[in-house]
Amino acid sequence: MENLLLKIKKRLNRPLILDGAIGSLLIDGGIEEDKYLWSSLANLTKSEAVRKIHIDYALAGADIITTNTFRTNPSAVKLSGYGIDVNEFVNKSVRLATDLKDEFNILVAGSNAPAEDCYQKERTIPLNELEYNHKKHIELLWESGVDFILNETQSHWDEIELIAEFCHSNRIPYVLSLYFLDNLTLLSGEPVTEAVEMILQYSPMAVSFNCVPPSNFEKLISSIRLETEWGFYLNCGLSSPAEQVISCIISPDVYLSDIKKWLPYEPVFVGACCGSNPEHIKKIKEYFDETHNS
Secondary structure (H helix, E strand, O other), rough: OOOHHHHHHHOOOOOOEOOOOHHHHHHHHOOEEEOEOOOOOHHHHHHHHHHHHHHHHHHHOOOOOEEOOOOOOOOOOHOOOOOOHHHHHHHHHHHHOOOOOOOOHHHHHEEEEOOOOOOOOOOOOOOHHHHHHHHHHHHHHHHHHOOEEEEEEEHHHHHHHHHHHHHHOOOOEEEEOOOOOOOOOOOOOHHHHHHHHHHHHOOOEEEEEEEHHHHHHHHHHOOOOOOEEEEEEEEEOOOOOOOEEEEEEEEHHHHHHHHHHHHHHHOEEEEOOOOOOOOHHHHHHHHHHHHHHO
16 A cells, blocks of 8 residues: 555655644633543534634645544543434544645544543453444544544554554554653553554554653654654643643744754654644744755
């Protein structure tokens, strides 16, 4: 299967630019956070606000727009108790991004989150529900027209392997993005380096790292040799996962200075995570325009 990200990177002669945070921007804008669906309920109730954020990132220079589907997965929808049809929910959510493809030259990444809270160490749902959650959600995202699946903030070995095997066996292009602790282990306890080796057995488009602070990423990048396509989008807001209010604590200029340190390792894409906004993406695009000529 052709690696679309690598193909475009070669054409652009630079890493692709992934967008930044969506949920924290919506909440900053006054949209109430839902306990189970987080900001994804806005796809139904405040769809124009979601669409505007997608547009703002495209205008800032993002090559990849991520769907606001971090909590449209079956397990979250079931727990919410709203009686939402998950098929329609995912389709409508994806279309808020894919409908922009005629106007902007973008790829659309379908966000697939952990089945439970992304900072939760202990599993509370049974394996059969875990499997159904991911297989159903990935299928719905793919059938709704995304260009690839962005499995984000994954940090449990069994969940990671399940996702990778399913995408690989069904020839669905995907990126697997890992969250890890400051000791460079997953929440389930395994070294992140071993998780990367396992994922590579299932032919991802890229392995990625997200939602970790730059300091933790610096530890990883200085200790791992990445012999694969890879990307990153780091936390610009939370200093601790326990914090409820996500506000930007890393400015676009500071974040760009961090990114510059890691570009020699040749990522296939870069972006930003919680607490970021279109100004972070604009700053990256301006730098690439100055330094990477086609």
